Amino acid sequence: MKIVNILGSPRKNGTSTRIARAFTETAAIRGAMVTDYHLNDMQYRGCQACEGCHTRSDHCVLKDELTPLLADIQTADIVVFSTPIYFGDTSGQFKCFFDRTWSLVSTDVREEENSSRLPPGKTALLILSQVDTAEAHLDVRERYTMHLELLGFDVRAITAAGHRLQSDADVSPSLYSAAELARELLQDR
Ligand SMILES: Cc1cc2nc3c(=O)[nH]c(=O)nc-3n(C[C@H](O)[C@H](O)[C@H](O)COP(=O)(O)O)c2cc1C
Numbered sequence: 001m002k003i004v005n006i007l008g009s010p011r012k013n014g015t016s017t018r019i020a021r022a023f024t025e026t027a028a029i030r031g032a033m034v035t036d037y038h039l040n041d042m043q044y045r046g047c048q049a050c051e052g053c054h055t056r057s058d059h060c061v062l063k064d065e066l067t068p069l070l071a072d073i074q075t076a077d078i079v080v081f082s083t084p085i086y087f088g089d090t091s092g093q094f095k096c097f098f099d100r101t102w103s104l105v106s107t108d109v110r111e112e113e114n115s116s117r118l119p120p121g122k123t124a125l126l127i128l129s130q131v132d133t134a135e136a137h138l139d140v141r142e143r144y145t146m147h148l149e150l151l152g153f154d155v156r157a158i159t160a161a162g163h164r165l166q167s168d169a170d171v172s173p174s175l176y177s178a179a180e181l182a183r184e185l186l187q188d189r
Pocket residue numbers: 009010011013014015016017083084085086087088089129130131132133136163164165
C-alpha cells in the first residue's frame with residue numbers, strides 16, 4: 001500500500017497537516033509506505049498552459065520539484081490532498097500544484113468514463129481546514145471532489161471547521177475521523 005501525502009499548508013504543525021498525519025501514521029502502523037510532500041518547501045511553477053502534456057508528451061513537460069510528486073501519484077494507492085482555506089479557496093501553494101494535475105487528465109476529457117490518465121482504483125483523501133463554520137466553503141469541497149473524480153479517484157473528505165491559526169486548536173474529532181478512515185481503507189485492501 002503506497003500513500004502520497006501532499007501538504008498544502010505552510011504551517012508544519014497546522015490543522016490540516018496534523019489531520020493528514022493522523023491518517024498517515026495510522027496507515028503506516030498497518031504497513032503503508034508514506035511519502036510526504038510539503039509544498040511550501042518545494043520549488044515549482046504553476047501550470048504554464050503550454051499543453052505539452054497533451055501534444056508532445058503524456059506527462060507534464062515542466063521539470064521541477066513537482067515532477068517526482070506527479071510521477072508518484074501514478075503508482076499510489078491513496079493520495080492525501082490537504083490544504084487550509086485561504087480567501088474562499090485552497091492555499092496558493094496547493095492551487096499551483098493542483099493546476100499541474102491537468103497533465104493527469106486525458107485528451108479524451110469530454111468522455112466522462114475516460115477522463116483520467118491514472119490507473120483506476122485510487123482513493124483521494126481531501127482535507128480542508130478553515131476558521132469559518134462547516135457550512136462555509138462547501139463549494140471548495142464540492143469543486144475539488146469533482147476535480148478529483150475527473151482524475152478517477154474515489155474521494156473521501158474531511159473538513160475541520162472553526163480553527164484559527166493557533167497550532168494548539170483542539171482538532172481531536174478530525175484526528176479521530178482521519179485515523180478511523182485509515183483503519184477502514186487499509187482493512188479493505
Ligand atoms: C491568507 C489567509 C486567508 C484565509 N482565508 C480564510 C477564509 O476565507 N475562510 C476561512 O474560514 N478561513 C480563512 N483563513 C483561516 C485558515 O483557513 C484557518 O486558520 C485554517 O484552519 C488554517 O489551516 P492550517 O493550520 O492547516 O494552515 C485564512 C488564513 C489565511 C492565513
